[in-house]
Amino acid sequence: MRLARRDFPDVGELVIGTVKKIADHGAYIFLDEYEVEAFAPTQEIVQSWFHGIREYVKEGQKAVFKV
Template sequence: MVLPRKQLPDVGELVIGTVREIHDFGAYLGLDEYGGLRAFLPWSEVSSRWFRDIREVIREGQKVVVKTIRVDRVKRTVDVSLKRVSDVEKQRKILWWKRFSKACKIVEIVAEKLGKSIEEAYREVVWPLMDKYYDVMYALEEAIVSGSQVLRDAGVPEYW
C-alpha cells in the first residue's frame, strides 16, 4: 500500500490509475498514487484515433498512465486524459511506479521489524528520500553500495 503525500494531483501531473467503471460518456478511474481517489476520463480524452466503443481502447481493471487536465480542490474532483500522454512518458512513469512501489514495500517491511507504523516509515524515510533523490529505489540501492551516509544525507534518522 502506497500512502499519498498530497491529497490531490497537480494539473499536468502524470498519474497511474486503475479503470473502475466504463460508461458511454467516459470512464472512472481510481488513482493509485492518491489512495484510490476517483478521477473522470472523458470520452473525448480517451484516444486521438477514432473508435466505435470506448471498450476498444480501455477495459475495467486495466492500469493506465494519465495526465491530469483539471483539478477542483473544493469538490475534490479530478479529470484526466489518456490521449495527452506520449509513449515515452508512459514508459518512464510505469518504470518509476514499479520502482517506487518496490521501495515502499521494502521500507514497510523494515518498519514492521522496527515496530514503526507505516505512516512513520513514509514520513521519516520515503518522503525525505524522495525529496533528495526523487527515485526512492535508487537511494536504497545507493545506500547498499555506498553505505548508510546516503540515508543520513537525506535526513533519515539513524535508527533506520
C-alpha cells in the same frame, strides 16, 4: 526525510490509475497514489473516430494517465 502526500495531483502530472468502470461518456479511474476516483471523458481518452471506448480501455486495466 519523508515527503508530504498531497490530496490531489497537479494539472499535467502523470499518475498511475486503475480503470474501475466504463460508461458511454467516459471512464472512472481510481488514482492509486492519491486514493481518489477521477472521471476521464471519452474525448480525453480517444483522439480519433472510434466504435466505442472499450476499444481503448478495459475495466481493471492499470495504466498511466495525464491529469
